[in-house]
Amino acid sequence: MQAIIVAGGAPAGSASDAAVAALLRPVADEPVLLHQVRALARMGIGRVGLLAPEPAEAARLVATVADQARTLGLAIEPVPAAGQMPADGAILVVDGPVLFDVALGPLRDTHAALAAALTAVVQPVARPRDSDLVAERDGRLVAVFPHDRPDPQDQRNLAPSGLWLARPDLVDRLRLPGHRPDLLRDVVPALLAAGKTIACHPTTEYIRRLDGPADVAAAEADLAAGRPAGLRREHPRPALLVDVDGVLNHEPGPQGTLSPDDLVMVDGAGAALARARAAGFLVVAITNRAQVARGTVSLDQLDRILGRLEARLAEDGGLLDRIYVCPHHPGPLPYGVPDLTIRCDCRKPGTLLFRRALAELPIDPARAWMIGDSGRDMAAAHAMGLRAYGVATGHGCRGTGKIAGDVPDRMFADIGATVDFVLAEDAARR
Secondary structure, three states: OEEEEEOOOOOOOHHHHHHHHHHHOEEOOEEHHHHHHHHHHHOOOOEEEEEOOOHHHHHHHHHHHHHHHHHOOOEEEEOOOOOOOOOOOOEEEEEOOEEEEOOHHHHHHHHHHOOOOEEEEEEOOOOHHHOOEEEEEOOEEEEEEOOOOOOHHHOOOOEEEEEEEEOHHHHHHHOEOOEOOOHHHHHHHHHHHOOOOEEEEEOOOEEEEOOOHHHHHHHHHHHHHOHHHHOOOOOOEEEEEEOOEOOOEOOOOOOOOOOHHHOOEOOOHHHHHHHHHHOOOEEEEEEEOHHHHHOOOOHHHHHHHHHHHHHHHHOOOOOOOEEEEEOOEOOOOOOOOHHHEOOOOOOOOOOHHHHHHHHHOOEEEEEEEEEEOOHHHHHHHHHOOOEEEEEOOOOOOOOOOOOOOOOOOEEEOOHHHHHHHHHHHHHHHO
């Protein structure tokens, strides 16, 4: 399989020079480009092409790492002229200065399952309100929200990471004489307008964009701590599975959250999630959203509600690695969406979303906790063999004892106190 490393998205000249320099910037005393080449070799890539706004710049980049690439068993060269890329297979595109340690197999599976023209590797980011984001539906990328969008606070925290899997003919769209179009702003909208399928591949593996000195410093700390290898899929990690309404934000009323403006955050929720992620935990939300089945909230409106939630959490350093949603209601309902008014296995106390989380993410079940405010949260977790802790916010786990396993193992004042206990409990068990 082949890969392409792309330098810059700006016109030739000083900005282009800066884009090339970004790949040559030292990180832990080695250029970013060399780190990328090593990562590609680990992924089993055999050939690497360098694409820059000017051919001389691509040749310069190749010369910088040619000897090391040869030692790693990689063939590296400037990207061939337009129309000369191979006609079959898929090409991994590394878009600019980004460090990564990801598995190629699952990415290829996502790409093939949807017969996608392009697949974006996506993750939540620390600053969603000033980052490029995308919208996803059923595994497909359906919209782009550039960082300078007019309504930045209400999109889901799902950002392109800088890694893409592309159909070979798309490579020619990444170059014009003296210019390299922006993949997200130029290529993706054109593909969507043409009705092409763009897949989303979310991952919790190590990816870090190097957009400034602070990112470089963080990357050097990551490398020194062995964080990239530690986040590989084969290493199970501890996890918090959290309910949303009543745990991260206060319950707004009997109908639940119907708009972003209904969100009133529980004090310290974002900081609590930040502490958990700093300790190596995955943080996953599992939420019933019967408002969608009732027709009082559409899926697009739900995205805006959850986007506002994620932005508010991020203000205090809190990120959710994944959000699993049940949009159903068992009925009967005098109104609503008939296709969603069904008995399902994903609505808590059903366990389908828990099973999906444990199957799709590298979660160690022996080190996984549910934090919720209702007996349904507790019952679902206990049915999965997980510890289940309740919080006094929201419904406060009142009225339990009605269904099997709905009594919490412990109760805490709020998510902050619960997370502190879980972190101490996990440390004591190791």
